[in-house]
Amino acid sequence: MIREAAASDAAVIADIYNHYVTGTVVTFEEEPVSIAEIARRIDEVRSASLPWLVAEVDSHVGGYAYARPWNDRSAYRFSAEITVYLAAAHAGRGIGSKLYGQLFPILQERRIHTVMGGIALPNEASVALHEKFGLRKVAQFDEVGFKFNRWIEREEPGRMGTFEVREASLTDAEPLASLVTQLGYPSNPPEMKERLTGLLSDPCYAAFVAHNHSAVLGLGGGSLGKYFEKNGVYARLVVLVVSDGARGLGVGGALVEAVENWALSRGARELFVNSASHREAAHRFYERCGFRMTGVRLAKSLDALS
Template sequence: MIRTVRIEDAEAICAIYNPYVMETTVTFEAVPVSVEEMAKRIEVRLARHAWLVSVDETTGLINGYAYAGIWRERQAYRFTAEVTVYVAPNFQGNGIGKALYKALIEVMKAKGYNALVAGIALPNEKSVGVHEAVGFEKVAHFQNVGFKFDKWLDIGFWELQLNR
């Protein structure tokens, strides 16, 4: 089941996100996010964009989430949003990421957005696969722009035009 996030989901979202922060280069954040900070992030993104969660129908637990936020601050970018998706490791490979993105794409279309942009730390075949499966196309590759776990990391950008 996919639904709009609630502020009280912040703790469950931290439980999914923080292992990515501490154990992977999927995110360039390096410090775990507190529940209070995550609640603020949810509030900010819901004010103008969107944030969805996937809830396991058997357990009632959140097993993934996707959200949209500001791509760039300038006025001309107001119809473009940056998106991301995270799925709990034990639920990966079940189509949750794709389902979340498909739902998020529809919400963003309904809100009048024209384009979505996603940054992917590379290499990351799973994330590239999810993005391309829902229509994103690679448009940029930046080398050695992130530094985490004592190594330089590349990032690629994928774009989805919503009004084609």
């Protein structure tokens, strides 16, 4: 469960953070931070009308993420710096993605236009997480920090632009026809409207669009299925496409997150995706989203048999 941080969370947040302070170069702080100081920082973030979220795992806080003002000069008021930390025992379980999946929509609601981060290098897991949500390296500072008797590099990832994700509707037929055509499947608005009519009325399907109030930026769709070989329900990411002009803004990651949340709400335990063998960039994207290659897909046309 993701929720707003409370004052009572300060102690466990301090424990999580101080693990990184005293044993890693992830943070450039060198002295353990007190519970009172963590409580003060939470209040400071709230006073700036920005979110501080925690992830509960088995009734315990397993990680947290927050945003703070990028700079106190007034012209920077639409920019924020984001941070995420996980309890060591909960790393690699997708908690960071869940936290950022909740954090970014809140920032969009609060009119934050640009988000920045800071990553001490090397840190492949953190770089992959931020890239999943559309952040790209905008700067790198060599030997900018000195901790544990060595110089440390720092990467600054950033993301510009805001968008929202919602369920698709029949009124989206025209822009979605254009997106599906861009994906390599020529479609026109009447055809897309007919498809949407069937898909949106079927509880085993879902479609989501990312938009920025002036244009549809991407489409993500999912379906449910049942196993023959075991009990339960699985989900499939059946379509994902982002407009050329919206690449690199985190649209794809946000749409995958929407399909994941829908699948979980329907009781699915696994999410699958098919991707053409030549689409290597797509494979890398899906790996950043947590997918792993597990087999090979074979296809056979039945037209000649009918």
